[in-house]
Every structure is written in structure tokens, then in C-alpha cells.
Amino acid sequence: TQLLEQSPQFLSIQEGENLTVYCNSSSVFSSLQWYRQEPGEGPVLLVTVVTGGEVKKLKRLTFQFGDARKDSSLHITAAQPGDTGLYLCAGARDYKLSFGAGTTVTVRA
Amino acid sequence: DTGVSQNPRHKITKRGQNVTFRCDPISEHNRLYWYRQTLGQGPEFLTYFQNEAQLEKSRLLSDRFSAERPKGSFSTLEIQRTEQGDSAMYLCASSRTVTEAFFGQGTRLTVV
Numbered sequence: 408t409q410l411l412e413q414s415p416q417f418l419s420i421q422e423g424e425n426l427t428v429y430c431n432s433s434s435v436f437s438s439l440q441w442y443r444q445e446p447g448e449g450p451v452l453l454v455t456v457v458t459g460g461e462v463k464k465l466k467r468l469t470f471q472f473g474d475a476r477k478d479s480s481l482h483i484t485a486a487q488p489g490d491t492g493l494y495l496c497a498g499a500r501d502y503k504l505s506f507g508a509g510t511t512v513t514v515r516a
Numbered sequence: 517d518t519g520v521s522q523n524p525r526h527k528i529t530k531r532g533q534n535v536t537f538r539c540d541p542i543s544e545h546n547r548l549y550w551y552r553q554t555l556g557q558g559p560e561f562l563t564y565f566q567n568e569a570q571l572e573k574s575r576l577l578s579d580r581f582s583a584e585r586p587k588g589s590f591s592t593l594e595i596q597r598t599e600q601g602d603s604a605m606y607l608c609a610s611s612r613t614v615t616e617a618f619f620g621q622g623t624r625l626t627v628v
Contacts, residue, residue: 440616452618
């Protein structure tokens with residue numbers, strides 16, 4: 408059983424459209440991280456959010472941490488084919504990270 | 517900062533053989549993690565080192581698995597008597613704090 412639930416599991420959109428990926432849990436985390444992973448490679452850290460209600464922007468990507476530090480979202484504006492990949496959220500408790508199953512995003516040119 | 521390095525990138529082995537993977541963390545990162553990832557799933561925690569001390573092992577890690585981190589530098593993960601169910605991507609990550617873990621490219625193990 409995954410501690411973090413991600414939705415949707417798969418997302419296929421046209422270039423230029425917007426998308427949102429959700430990460431939910433019943434547990435409280437001290438911080439939450441978002442990673443992107445390409446096939447055959449390790450996850451690459453995109454952002455860490457620490458404070459409840461925090462919003463971080465990374466170019467066309469916007470990350471939000473829920474007020475109660477149990478959930479998070481990733482919004483991509485005007486998606487591009489280079490955004491294609493597996494997006495993973497990971498919650499930190501004590502010294503380790505627990506991952507969701509990921510959302511596979513495909514952006515069609 | 518050369519990043520986390522894992523070797524080999526790919527390993528194909530026959531069932532029953534032993535395999536060993538190596539992870540070289542980012543220098544000065546005292547925390548080192550091993551994760552396992554299967555198709556369609558997120559990484560699952562296997563074990564954690566702080567410096568040379570192994571502080572936690574997941575229940576996923578049967579007695580066929582052993583990990584070491586001598587002198588708090590590189591780490592090795594050994595799987596004895598491999599089984600087909602061990603086929604997965606084995607990921608190593610290092611960090612200074614739990615809020616920023618950096619992963620290597622992984623070792624893809626295929627047991628035939």
C-alpha cells in the first residue's frame with residue numbers, strides 16, 4: 408500500500424495545454440518533493456516544498472503544498488513534449504522518503 | 517559535484533547467482549539510501565545509512581540482501597541466490613538533509 412496516492416495515473420495531452428497532477432496522503436510530512444523520471448534513468452529532483460500552503464514556481468511548473476502538509480499538486484502551463492515523463496511525489500518523515508506510484512505524462516506534439 | 521554514480525547500469529544474471537551493485541554518493545553527503553523500483557511503481561525504500569551506520573532495513577530486504585557502506589563513503593548492495601522476483605531497477609540516493617535527495621541513474625537487474 409502506497410503512503411502517497413497520485414492521480415491521475417496516466418495523462419496524455421496536446422502540446423500547449425495545461426495539466427495538474429495530484430499527490431494525496433492521510434499522513435503529515437515534514438516536506439514533500441517532486442521528481443521527474445525518464446525511462447531507464449533515476450528520478451531527478453524538481454522541487455522541495457516545506458511549509459504548509461507554500462507555492463513554488465519553476466518556469467512553467469507550479470508546485471503547491473497543502474496547508475496541512477498532507478497533499479500537494481503540480482501544475483504545468485503550456486506543456487511541451489520535453490515535459491513528457493513520470494512525475495513522482497515523495498513525502499519526507501524522519502529521515503526517509505516515501506514515494507507515490509507516479510503519474511505518467513505524455514505531451515503530444 | 518559529479519552526482520551520484522551507480523555501477524553497473526545493467527546486469528543480467530542467471531537465477532541463483534549472486535550480484536553486487538556499487539553506489540558512489542555525492543561527496544560530503546552523509547546520508548545514503550537504496551531503493552527498488554519495479555515497472556509502474558514508485559521507488560520503494562530498502563535501507564538507509566548515516567555515514568557508515570546502517571540505521572534501517574526495510575522488511576522488503578530479505579536475508580538474501582545485504583548492504584554495506586564502509587568508511588561512510590561508497591556503498592554496495594549484494595543479492596545472494598537471485599530470484600526472478602528480484603528483477604527491478606535498484607536506485608541509490610544521497611543527501612545532506614532529508615529534504616533534498618539526489619538519485620543515481622540506477623542499476624537495472626534482470627534475472628533469467
